[in-house]
Amino acid sequence: MPKRAATRLKTRSSGAASPLRNTAGNWRHAMNMIAILEAEQIAALGKKIPDFKAGDTVKVGYKVTEGTRSRVQNYEGVVIGRKGGATISASFTVRKxxxxxxxxxxxxxxxxxxxxxxxxxxxxxxRAKLYYLRDRRGKSARIVEDTNYKPLSE
Incomplete structure (x- = not known):
């Protein structure tokens, strides 16, 4: 074994503090800090997001800028999936x-x-994701209305 490789092995196997070893206990704390910061950003936005899930038909008013004019364009369709949970980067897909x-x-x-x-x-x-609707046409693509809906937060 070359001398250089032996010294490298010695320094690695010696109990020298590695930066990862000391912070291993703090990973949970760091992840919690990210969740706290995201919750603060969401609260600062002050948006009221209704409770909806895959299968619901929604009407989204989206601001569109054309030149200097800005207007709200409605996009109505079925939510085929949500992703991102309760984070600030959450998104949802609407199909029409x-x-x-x-x-x-x-x-x-x-x-x-x-x-x-x-x-x-x-x-x-x-289902949480309704990607199978992409292959369906006509009556087979219909979704039954939920008449027994109870809001989660109220």
């Missing part, structure tokens, strides 16, 4: 049929461009 073509759009939940989110209809589904 426009002129016979399926169109999907991903909206960041806490985007400043979102003017409003309104739940039009509650859907009863057994």
């Amino acid at each position: 049929i426009s002129f016979g073509e399926g169109v999907e759009r991903v909206f960041p939940l806490y985007s400043t461009n979102i003017d409003s989110i309104e739940v039009v209809r509650r859907g009863r589904v057994r």
